[in-house]
Amino acid sequence: MILPTPANDTTEIANKVANVTFIFWIMKICATTVGETGGDLLSMTLNIGYAASSLILIAFFLVALALQMRAKGFHPFLYWAVILATSTAGTTISDYMDRSLGLGYATGAGILAGLLVAVLLTWRFAMGSIRVDHIHRPPVELFYWAAILVSNTLGTALGDYLADSSGLGYGLSNLIISGAIGLCVLGYFFTPISRTALFWAAFVLTRPFGATMGDLLTKSPDKGGLGIGTAGSSAVLLAILVGLILYTMYESRRKSLSLTPQ
Secondary structure: OOOOOOOOOOHHHHOOOOOOOHHHHHHHHHHHHHHHHHHHHHHHHOOOOHHHHHHHHHHHHHHHHHHHHHOOOOOHHHHHHHHHHHHHHHHHHHHHHHHHOOOOHHHHHHHHHHHHHHHHHHHHHHHOOOOOOOOOOHHHHHHHHHHHHHHHHHHHHHHHHHHHHOOOHHHHHHHHHHHHHHHHHHHHHHOOOOHHHHHHHHHHHHHHHHHHHHHHHHOOHHHOOOOOOHHHHHHHHHHHHHHHHHHHHHHHHHHHHHHOOO
16 A cells, blocks of 8 residues: 655655555565564573563663654654564564463454554544654654554564464465455555555554564474574564665655756
């Protein structure tokens, strides 16, 4: 889904978040997959545990968020650092709820789905809209990041439920989620369904897509994975994400120069 940018010359300058384009979704999937492998690297590979890892990653999220809130405009590396923080924190928070607290994936996902609906409804009633194509005021930005943190945590629980509790495995779960994302794309092009609703549906779904993809890459073959490992997978995916950020910065600068009067 590509959300339209309002026809206002100041919108792109004022907007503090990434425009929703095709490459945005590629970067989002990279970030969510890194979030899964990175969260597992901290909590399991390094054996820090879900609770301690969650505290560390929440602290990282709060620092990144504070810098993002202080920024006057859109800074790609800062924006994607916050996205990455919500993704890694979402991984360990979900695992702590579902495993350490014993809630289970289905119950954890249900609680988080209710929390996401509550955040979006509160945002809608407080601000009058939950559109994501023009985020620049602090209250709106706080709602935006709260919704993203909850949606990434929810996506982790959904991905784990499909891959583990349902018995579908990582590969089949990833195919099912891909189909659901495909339905969102069809809904965008061929139905009058709200673009904002489709954005949040796709945003939630790309998280379990990344989670199951991360598990597929890192889990051992006897568990249905490829056995690449959390450290190697995280490094490769992070490098891809950084490369895409640099590419979008280059394209943005190139377009700005092309619009500059000679």
